[in-house]
Amino acid sequence: MTVQDIRAFNRFYTNVIGALDYGRHLYAPYTLTESRVLYELAHSARTDAADLRTRLSLDAGYLSRILNRFERDGLVERGPSEKDPRRRRVTLTARGRDAAGLLDERARETVGRLLASVPPEDRPRLAEAMRTVREVLTARRRPRPEDVVLRDTAPGDLGWIVQRNAAVYAAEFGWNPDYEGLVARIVADFAEDHDPHLERVWIAELDGRPVGCVMCVRDEAPATARLRLLLVEPEARGLGIGDRLVRAVVDFAREAGYRDLVLWTNSVLAAARTVYLRHGFSLVAERPHRSFGQDLVGQDWRLDLRATPGRRRAGAEGTYDE
Structure with a gap:
């Protein structure tokens, strides 16, 4: 060439x-x-x-x-x-x-x-050629935090969220298909009925491909939002993506007028706790449970959105729960 x-x-x-x-x-x-x-x-x-x-x-x-x-x-x-x-x-x-x-x-x-x-039969070949161009031209350069873009969902992204949550949790924690079913129901509920002024999904994109996601939805409690399905791909960790995704949810929930932001996770997800603590969340309850083929300890976390935002620091990140 x-x-x-x-x-x-x-x-x-x-x-x-x-x-x-x-x-x-x-x-x-x-x-x-x-x-x-x-x-x-x-x-x-x-x-x-x-x-x-x-x-x-x-x-x-x-x-x-x-x-x-x-x-x-x-x-x-x-x-x-x-x-x-x-x-x-x-x-x-x-x-x-x-x-x-x-x-x-x-x-x-x-x-x-x-x-x-483009004829349908040629589209996979076109997509692969475009991926090859990106990979070849970026192979010699380490990704930087500023290379990551947070965006709204595009067609196919909700399916990607289900697939990657299932695959990553199976590989890293041995979770069975029950978790994929849970994620599929969460995503389907959002796709079928959500208020864009009060609920939103973010996709973290690096070099044209999704590498992370998070969701903000209404909770059953009054004036309360729920953070769900936070995930960062293994190869994209260390770029502050988890921190940015959580910050996006916190800022959105606060601007939308929610009083509280809650989430449920499991104690095995140590990296997630670091991110949640950094953004001011407090652990309010823990309960052992048997789910996804594993013995786990579920955790409920809460953030008072009326409190003055604290100073934030960058940190490690990993796999996160919903």
């Missing part, structure tokens, strides 16, 4: 995408770079301007002008960073989330038209 081969492919693919956007409305009324900034903000619960600049390789002055425009248009809010008061935290407003959602919907429609032109 030569440099010319890569440049020729770039020209070809750019022309394909450009032809699909025949009305030139894909990013309107924003530029491509502005749309990328909106995308990053929509898929990160809390982002500093410095992180955005690094992630998107943007000039500081250029990014500042974009954020100034977004702030004037009511798309973003800026304030002191939780990590460093000298830095500026950037978050989307409700109007900003709507704008990012519209751009994402247009992108999905555009790529959907492209995929519709």
